[in-house]
Amino acid sequence: MKVAIMGAGIGGLALAQGLLEAGVDVTVFERDPSAQYRKQGYRIHISPVGEQALAAMLPDAVRRRVIATATQPGDLVAGFDAQLNQQFEQVYPVAGPDAVTSVDRYAFRRALMTGLDDVLQFGKQFASYVETPDGVEIAFADGTSAVADVLVGADGVGSRVRGQLVPELDVLDIGVRCIYGKVPLTPAVRDVAPEAFLRGFCFVSDGSGLGAAFAPVVFREPPAEYGDYLMAVLTGTNAVLGASDEELFAMSPADLWAIVERSVADWHPTVRELVDAGEPGAAFPITLRTCITVPSWSSLRVTLLGDAVHPMTPAAGAGANTALWDAARLTRALTSDQDLVTYQQEVIANSQPIVTESLHNAERMFKVSV
Numbered sequence: 001m002k003v004a005i006m007g008a009g010i011g012g013l014a015l016a017q018g019l020l021e022a023g024v025d026v027t028v029f030e031r032d033p034s035a036q037y038r039k040q041g042y043r044i045h046i047s048p049v050g051e052q053a054l055a056a057m058l059p060d061a062v063r064r065r066v067i068a069t070a071t072q073p074g075d076l077v078a079g080f081d082a083q084l085n086q087q088f089e090q091v092y093p094v095a096g097p098d099a100v101t102s103v104d105r106y107a108f109r110r111a112l113m114t115g116l117d118d119v120l121q122f123g124k125q126f127a128s129y130v131e132t133p134d135g136v137e138i139a140f141a142d143g144t145s146a147v148a149d150v151l152v153g154a155d156g157v158g159s160r161v162r163g164q165l166v167p168e169l170d171v172l173d174i175g176v177r178c179i180y181g182k183v184p185l186t187p188a189v190r191d192v193a194p195e196a197f198l199r200g201f202c203f204v205s206d207g208s209g210l211g212a213a214f215a216p217v218v219f220r221e222p223p224a225e226y227g228d229y230l231m232a233v234l235t236g237t238n239a240v241l242g243a244s245d246e247e248l249f250a251m252s253p254a255d256l257w258a259i260v261e262r263s264v265a266d267w268h269p270t271v272r273e274l275v276d277a278g279e280p281g282a283a284f285p286i287t288l289r290t291c292i293t294v295p296s297w298s299s300l301r302v303t304l305l306g307d308a309v310h311p312m313t314p315a316a317g318a319g320a321n322t323a324l325w326d327a328a329r330l331t332r333a334l335t336s337d338q339d340l341v342t343y344q345q346e347v348i349a350n351s352q353p354i355v356t357e358s359l360h361n362a363e364r365m366f367k368v369s370v
Contacts, residue, residue, distance in 0.1 A: 003334060004029065004127045004138055004148035006161050010036040010044075010105075011306035011323035013112035016119055018057030018331030027146070028116065029124040030140075035109060041180060041286075042138030043071070043215050043231040044108060045201065047247070050321035053328035057113075065111040070100040072218040076200030081207065084194065084268040092200075095230045102215070107223050126160045129302060136301050150334065151302045154323075157289050159308035166304075171311050174288050174359070176366045177248060178235050179256050182282040183274050185218065192234045192273050197230065201317070204271060209265055209367035211235045212271065228247075232278060234260045235366055247286050256283040288313050290359050290370070294352045296344060303331055303340050310351040315361035318354045325350060 001024055008030035021027040025370055046054075053064060073094040079087040094101065095240045113120065125141035129151055136151040153161025157171060183189055197214045205211040213233040222228065222304045238244055241282050243251070250327050251259075257280040297303075306323030326347055333343040363369060 001025065001150065001334065002148045003027075003136070003150045003152060004136070004146055005152045005154050007033070007111070007153070007155035007159075007308070008032075008113075008120060008122075009306065010108065010112065010320050010321070011327045012055050012152070013109065013116070014054065014324055014329040015061055015154065015305065015330055016116060017059065017112065017153065018327065019334060020116070020119060021057070021330065022335040024334060026119060027148075028120050028238040029121050029126065029140070029146070030120065031125040033123045035113065035122075036106070041105050042182060042229075043217050044103050044105050045317040045318045046070075046103055047318070047321045048095075050324045051095075053258060053324035055320075057331050058329045059115070062111065062114045064193055065114050066097050066103070066108065067100060067145050068221045069103070069107040069111045069223070070220060071104065072220060073099045073103045074200035074216065075101075076196055076202075078196045078200070078202045080202060080204045082204060082264075082271070084204070084270060086196075087128055089178055089196070089216070102217070104217050104219070104223070105134060107219070110223070110289040113115055113333050117196065126155065128164060128195075129161070131301050132264040133301065140230050149301070150340075152330065153302070153308040154327075155308055157307045157311040159304065161302065162304055162308050165299060165302050166297050169295045171289050171291055171293060172370060174290055174313060174362060174370050175368050176286065176355075176362065177238060177245070178233050178286050179241075179260055179277050180282075180284055180286065181232045181234075181257055181260060183230040183232050183278045184226075185216070185230055186277070189230065189274065190224045192270055194270060195228065203365065205365070206267070207281050209236055209240050210259075211365060212264060214274070215219075229279075230274065232275065234259070236263070237366075239304060245271060245287075251285075253283040254280040256285060271301075288362065290362075291355060292370075294348045294355060294357070300340055303330065305342065305347070309347060312351075312355045312358040312360070313362040315365055316354060316358035317370070318358060322351055322354055
């Protein structure tokens with residue numbers, strides 16, 4: 001069997017590792033020119049579901065690399081108002097010294113690429129596919145083509161594979177924008193940061209729709225390019241942030257970070273100090289999108305995983321973990337006598353309640369109605 005995966009994100013790479021380990025001929029096609037090209041986020045929460053999926057798919061050497069490059073385990077989720085009065089706290093047990101509870105997106109992707117040099121092709125923008133009696137013919141924007149027995153769309157929220165396979169699916173803009181950034185964890189920052197901010201994910205809100213998330217990225221083994229940092233993410237509608245999409249997505253990183261600084265100017269002095277210590281060049285904006293209903297499809301040769309099939313908001317911390325769950329199930333389907341129809345049914349049953357929970361959480365956190 002020959003499998004073509006569109007997208008070298010977390011789900012696509014994990015699937016490639018699982019298939020390669022099982023002896024399947026697999027190629028991953030990624031539109032970006034290199035692994036370093038895009039800014040998509042910084043810290044990713046890994047749940048027990050994600051850990052179990054990784055353990056089911058990854059060869060031991062790759063699994064050890066993921067553990068080595070993960071962050072130190074966190075054990076806390078907490079909420080605060082703008083003056084840092086705690087609103088809630090949940091403490092979670094950490095499984096052990098090798099537990100992976102969060103990762104840096106870039107380091108995680110690099111770890112998942114271990115051993116895939118001959119499998120990855122960068123600079124390949126998917127254009128279209130045609131199903132034939134013998135398989136799938138795939139066309140790329142650069143005029144080249146490929147053939148496979150199975151095509152997997154793992155190409156994210158804006159999936160072009162899904163656009164052809166399930167063109168009727170609506171992916172909704174929930175009206176919330178995020179400005180992602182980094183605060184390097186210097187000794188001075190460690191001294192001023194609240195203990196909770198260094199233990200896990202913390203969300204600070206002014207109660208009117210403006211929020212800021214903080215979460216530590218303290219590496220076991222840092223990448224060569226940078227060290228430990230505090231992820232900082234400002235959230236709000238365009239009206240709350242004071243910038244239209246046309247303005248927001250044309251801004252320089254420094255101008256974006258200036259919005260963050262302005263937005264928290266009346267918040268607790270500690271929050272202001274942390275934001276002032278941020279790395280202005282690391283800021284970038286994203287739009288939060290979701291589906292409402294996870295779609296079904298009829299093809300037996302083309303399938304989907306992750307955000308390509310069930311785009312969701314980050315408000316349940318489940319997007320990456322659900323993609324990994326998909327990848328583990330699809331690995332099993334493609335390396336056993338299970339068919340893709342069963343895989344599709346499993347994906348819908350598993351992801352629909354997560355999509356719904358994520359949307360409801362987002363509506364509460366960000367004071368929006370979808």
